[in-house]
Amino acid sequence: MKFVLSVFLLLSSTAFAQKYIPSDNGSKVHFVIRNFGIKTGGDLEGVKGEIFFTPAAMTENRFNVVVDPSTIDTDNETRDKNLRSEEYFDVV
Numbered sequence: 001m002k003f004v005l006s007v008f009l010l011l012s013s014t015a016f017a018q019k020y021i022p023s024d025n026g027s028k029v030h031f032v033i034r035n036f037g038i039k040t041g042g043d044l045e046g047v048k049g050e051i052f053f054t055p056a057a058m059t060e061n062r063f064n065v066v067v068d069p070s071t072i073d074t075d076n077e078t079r080d081k082n083l084r085s086e087e088y089f090d091v092v
Contacts, residue, residue, distance in 0.1 A: 016054075017052060020050070022051065029047065040074060043072075047066075049065030069084070
């Protein structure tokens with residue numbers, strides 16, 4: 001009976017729409033860009049929002065998530081300061 005209940009719960013959880021709230025604790029958005037022809041990456045933290053996922057209707061999936069641009073980290077403080085300037089993210 002325990003196995004049948006577990007299978008039912010697994011199937012029912014994947015058949016219905018689900019709402020996820022990203023946790024800011026340890027969450028980040030990673031990006032990679034080309035800077036003077038060299039790939040450069042970085043991270044943004046402060047993730048907040050909602051993610052709606054419906055396995056049965058993939059075209060109805062959506063997300064509304066924001067990150068805090070003042071948290072940008074590219075492992076280069078000069079570049080990070082420039083990206084926080086009015087010219088880019090305007091978070092100085």
